[in-house]
Amino acid sequence: MTDLTFRDDMTVRLVKHSASDADVVLAARVSTQGPESQSEVWGLGPAEHGLIRYLMRERHGSPFEHATMTFYVEAPIFVIREWQRHRMASYNEESARYRELEPVFYLPAEGRNLVQVGKPGRYTFESGSALQRETVRNATREACDFAWQSYRTMLAAGVAREVARAALPVNVYSSMYVTMNARSLMNFLGLRTGVDSARFRSHPQREIEMCAELVEGIFQTLMPVTYEAFNAGGRVAP
Amino acid sequence: MTDLTFRDDMTVRLVKHSASDADVVLAARVSTQGPESQSEVWGLGPAEHGLIRYLMRERHGSPFEHATMTFYVEAPIFVIREWQRHRMASYNEESARYRELEPVFYLPAEGRNLVQVGKPGRYTFESGSALQRETVRNATREACDFAWQSYRTMLAAGVAREVARAALPVNVYSSMYVTMNARSLMNFLGLRTGVDSARFRSHPQREIEMCAELVEGIFQTLMPVTYEAFNAGGRVAP
Amino acid sequence: MTDLTFRDDMTVRLVKHSASDADVVLAARVSTQGPESQSEVWGLGPAEHGLIRYLMRERHGSPFEHATMTFYVEAPIFVIREWQRHRMASYNEESARYRELEPVFYLPAEGRNLVQVGKPGRYTFESGSALQRETVRNATREACDFAWQSYRTMLAAGVAREVARAALPVNVYSSMYVTMNARSLMNFLGLRTGVDSARFRSHPQREIEMCAELVEGIFQTLMPVTYEAFNAGGRVAP
Amino acid sequence: MTDLTFRDDMTVRLVKHSASDADVVLAARVSTQGPESQSEVWGLGPAEHGLIRYLMRERHGSPFEHATMTFYVEAPIFVIREWQRHRMASYNEESARYRELEPVFYLPAEGRNLVQVGKPGRYTFESGSALQRETVRNATREACDFAWQSYRTMLAAGVAREVARAALPVNVYSSMYVTMNARSLMNFLGLRTGVDSARFRSHPQREIEMCAELVEGIFQTLMPVTYEAFNAGGRVAP
Numbered sequence: 001m002t003d004l005t006f007r008d009d010m011t012v013r014l015v016k017h018s019a020s021d022a023d024v025v026l027a028a029r030v031s032t033q034g035p036e037s038q039s040e041v042w043g044l045g046p047a048e049h050g051l052i053r054y055l056m057r058e059r060h061g062s063p064f065e066h067a068t069m070t071f072y073v074e075a076p077i078f079v080i081r082e083w084q085r086h087r088m089a090s091y092n093e094e095s096a097r098y099r100e101l102e103p104v105f106y107l108p109a110e111g112r113n114l115v116q117v118g119k120p121g122r123y124t125f126e127s128g129s130a131l132q133r134e135t136v137r138n139a140t141r142e143a144c145d146f147a148w149q150s151y152r153t154m155l156a157a158g159v160a161r162e163v164a165r166a167a168l169p170v171n172v173y174s175s176m177y178v179t180m181n182a183r184s185l186m187n188f189l190g191l192r193t194g195v196d197s198a199r200f201r202s203h204p205q206r207e208i209e210m211c212a213e214l215v216e217g218i219f220q221t222l223m224p225v226t227y228e229a230f231n232a233g234g235r236v237a238p
Numbered sequence: 239m240t241d242l243t244f245r246d247d248m249t250v251r252l253v254k255h256s257a258s259d260a261d262v263v264l265a266a267r268v269s270t271q272g273p274e275s276q277s278e279v280w281g282l283g284p285a286e287h288g289l290i291r292y293l294m295r296e297r298h299g300s301p302f303e304h305a306t307m308t309f310y311v312e313a314p315i316f317v318i319r320e321w322q323r324h325r326m327a328s329y330n331e332e333s334a335r336y337r338e339l340e341p342v343f344y345l346p347a348e349g350r351n352l353v354q355v356g357k358p359g360r361y362t363f364e365s366g367s368a369l370q371r372e373t374v375r376n377a378t379r380e381a382c383d384f385a386w387q388s389y390r391t392m393l394a395a396g397v398a399r400e401v402a403r404a405a406l407p408v409n410v411y412s413s414m415y416v417t418m419n420a421r422s423l424m425n426f427l428g429l430r431t432g433v434d435s436a437r438f439r440s441h442p443q444r445e446i447e448m449c450a451e452l453v454e455g456i457f458q459t460l461m462p463v464t465y466e467a468f469n470a471g472g473r474v475a476p
Numbered sequence: 477m478t479d480l481t482f483r484d485d486m487t488v489r490l491v492k493h494s495a496s497d498a499d500v501v502l503a504a505r506v507s508t509q510g511p512e513s514q515s516e517v518w519g520l521g522p523a524e525h526g527l528i529r530y531l532m533r534e535r536h537g538s539p540f541e542h543a544t545m546t547f548y549v550e551a552p553i554f555v556i557r558e559w560q561r562h563r564m565a566s567y568n569e570e571s572a573r574y575r576e577l578e579p580v581f582y583l584p585a586e587g588r589n590l591v592q593v594g595k596p597g598r599y600t601f602e603s604g605s606a607l608q609r610e611t612v613r614n615a616t617r618e619a620c621d622f623a624w625q626s627y628r629t630m631l632a633a634g635v636a637r638e639v640a641r642a643a644l645p646v647n648v649y650s651s652m653y654v655t656m657n658a659r660s661l662m663n664f665l666g667l668r669t670g671v672d673s674a675r676f677r678s679h680p681q682r683e684i685e686m687c688a689e690l691v692e693g694i695f696q697t698l699m700p701v702t703y704e705a706f707n708a709g710g711r712v713a714p
Numbered sequence: 715m716t717d718l719t720f721r722d723d724m725t726v727r728l729v730k731h732s733a734s735d736a737d738v739v740l741a742a743r744v745s746t747q748g749p750e751s752q753s754e755v756w757g758l759g760p761a762e763h764g765l766i767r768y769l770m771r772e773r774h775g776s777p778f779e780h781a782t783m784t785f786y787v788e789a790p791i792f793v794i795r796e797w798q799r800h801r802m803a804s805y806n807e808e809s810a811r812y813r814e815l816e817p818v819f820y821l822p823a824e825g826r827n828l829v830q831v832g833k834p835g836r837y838t839f840e841s842g843s844a845l846q847r848e849t850v851r852n853a854t855r856e857a858c859d860f861a862w863q864s865y866r867t868m869l870a871a872g873v874a875r876e877v878a879r880a881a882l883p884v885n886v887y888s889s890m891y892v893t894m895n896a897r898s899l900m901n902f903l904g905l906r907t908g909v910d911s912a913r914f915r916s917h918p919q920r921e922i923e924m925c926a927e928l929v930e931g932i933f934q935t936l937m938p939v940t941y942e943a944f945n946a947g948g949r950v951a952p
Binding site for chain 4: 552553554557560561563567572573574582584588590591592596601604607608611612615616618619620622623626627629630633634635636637638639640641642643644645646647681
């Protein structure tokens with residue numbers, strides 16, 4: 001029997017970037033300084049911090065577009081699906097037509113709340129009982145195992161990958177490269193994290209929020225002033 | 239035991255549209271006629287046919303963007319995934335977080351070629367043997383059945399839909415509304431149909447091609463002159 | 477001497493549309509109802525009003541994208557420039573390469589405030605003195621007149637339109653067709669009108685605001701429930 | 715009298731970039747190699763060259779989107795207008811509302827053809843006579859001079875910049891930052907250069923072609939393999 005791998009985490013790795021707070025300042029200043037804006041932005045002093053906060057508050061979003069980041073991502077298909085709904089980004093993803101997928105599947109970690117309580121539009125999530133956790137664990141594992149056997153059976157019979165993959169579940173891991181600019185990335189964070197202090201509270205599925213949190217950490221490192229202004233402004237993408 | 243439904247077809251239904259060949263002519267003429275372009279385009283004579291062919295041939299694509307179509311689509315998730323990679327469109331899709339999915343799954347029809355022959359980048363598809371067909375049939379059906387039981391088991395235990403759906407395969411049907419303009423639609427047709435006469439021959443998976451063929455039929459009906467010019471020009475989106 | 481025309485107004489005319497509040501409801505319901513969403517939306521009762529307000533408040537913007545409107549616009553080039561910075565739209569504009577422009581120029585109306593008071597980022601506009609008004613009137617008219625003579629002189633000498641037009645001022649009128657969806661249109665309204673009750677107060681130039689007000693009137697007529705929700709939500713595009 | 719500056723050239727300066735041929739290879743390989751694609755692309759050998767040519771020929775455009783370039787541009791407004799019609803890019807431009815413009819204007823160089831010969835859709839450009847050249851020179855210079863005096867007169871009278879600028883001609887220089895990815899950039903080159911060997915021959919205005927040629931030189935330096943494949947494939951953006 002094939003060894004299936006079950007993961008409960010996501011991978012978001014920074015591959016390359018051209019992203020700094022100075023990029024925002026440079027682009028913004030062309031509107032008021034024209035050709036004089038070309039001088040290097042050597043450091044970010046109070047004036048530059050203030051400018052970035054001003055742009056965020058007034059929702060002047062375009063200066064944030066010149067900062068770009070490329071991520072390598074591993075996540076289950078149901079997460080990839082949500083991510084790729086964000087159209088202001090560039091994607092290249094592992095293909096189940098051109099490649100046999102690996103038997104790597106998502107299984108919720110211990111801490112993942114399993115039970116939805118409340119009415120549509122007002123759900124909260126609760127942990128769930130030990131029995132419910134056991135049910136998820138077993139039912140998911142068995143379904144993955146069965147699906148994987150079906151996939152392998154078809155491949156072994158000489159059936160095309162693109163036909164055989166129909167049997168695979170949406171929690172199988174896929175991988176992709178994503179390039180986003182900082183404006184689009186903040187929109188992604190605003191919608192895909194559920195932060196109580198946000199001006200518009202979002203309710204993302206926990207699994208894409210795990211990805212968004214990893215993106216957020218990288219973004220904070222690369223563009224700390226922009227990141228602080230984003231939070232100060234209620235996490236509304238400009 | 240639940241009754242599973244297996245389908246081998248796709249649904250693409252025109253919901254509404256604001257799309258005609260005259261839209262293209264009107265928009266194109268503003269560049270040469272300015273305010274005089276406003277007169278109604280009452281009919282499409284030889285001059286209008288010629289203009290549309292000219293725009294297509296010279297790849298002046300923007301006049302085709304003012305014609306919009308909204309479709310209702312039913313297709314398996316693996317097809318929806320490919321479709322939604324087209325970013326110049328608007329999508330709203332059935333949510334497995336907000337709704338229990340129906341037990342409707344895709345199973346290839348008799349005529350669907352199952353075997354890939356050749357080297358990467360140069361594959362052709364062949365029918366496959368009776369045994370291979372039987373294997374696909376059984377393995378896919380059983381995988382769907384098993385997955386559905388797992389999904390139902392979790393739901394019955396009170397587990398949230400968004401957690402339980404992880405077990406469902408990518409051939410479960412989803413539904414969505416899509417709005418595209420004629421330019422984007424032609425790009426979709428160029429990439430998602432494999433027509434030998436095309437200047438750039440595409441190799442789409444058969445299942446999304448089935449959707450594209452339905453889209454193509456509707457497009458041809460609504461915008462016959464544009465459609466003819468698209469084909470005459472080698473099916474290259476302008 | 478050529479008769480120059482001076483205008484102080486903008487033209488925004490609805491050419492065609494596929495836009496109604498019902499479009500929004502239909503698209504939104506697919507997420508919770510899947511195939512059952514297909515039933516016609518016969519009327520908009522309290523449930524539908526509530527749904528639209530909910531989508532606006534929670535910033536679920538995609539259902540608003542299926543409603544599209546096409547406008548015919550006449551405005552000076554400096555306004556067209558601002559409008560075309562909105563990338564989620566389709567444009568075809570009168571070409572000064574393919575067509576001789578008409579001698580129609582923008583001149584501010586009596587009521588247009590002419591004087592900017594205050595510091596960068598905190599300007600207000602005030603009416604200006606009679607002398608200032610006279611200065612604008614004369615200086616603008618004379619500049620247009622002189623530029624027009626230069627343009628005509630070059631054309632009369634057999635110089636190409638695209639070369640001669642370099643002399644024309646940015647207040648010469650151009651014409652264009654624009655297609656926008658309701659989501660993009662609300663973003664346009666949010667940025668190009670300066671309404672005190674808006675959650676994010678914008679400070680557009682008055683001339684593009686005049687266009688935006690005309691767009692707003694048409695939008696209100698076609699999609700009254702969406703329009704009301706847009707205002708109730710602080711004029712933030714979802 | 716103010717000293718006006720007349721220029722006959724364009725500025726396109728690379729500000730920053732995250733663009734190399736290796737980016738394309740990395741992103742493309744995720745489709746066939748999934749997680750294994752992560753290994754560094756250390757060099758570009760024959761396999762990598764072949765892959766890039768294959769992607770271009772088959773019009774697999776998305777891998778080219780991860781390479782981004784930011785340019786600083788100085789060009790007359792009529793060129794900026796054409797450039798900003800390309801929506802797959804990010805722009806920040808000098809504002810005539812927030813800043814007094816400089817008296818820098820475009821005047822065609824000696825070599826610029828001035829006369830259009832032929833029928834619509836089939837024009838060629840010819841040099842023009844000495845008299846025509848003299849006419850352009852004088853008429854343009856005088857129009858700029860007159861317009862500039864009108865602008866200064868209004869500003870001196872205390873009129874707002876955004877009102878006064880209405881008098882300025884479309885050949886006044888503006889400045890902007892532009893960020894484009896390599897796919898969008900190739901589309902820009904395809905449309906804004908007129909190269910006889912191109913599969914789809916474009917007929918851009920010479921002045922934006924001058925910008926495009928500068929962009930092309932930078933692109934060729936940063937991504938030589940992609941650039942070669944672009945030319946080999948008839949300069950059709952993938």
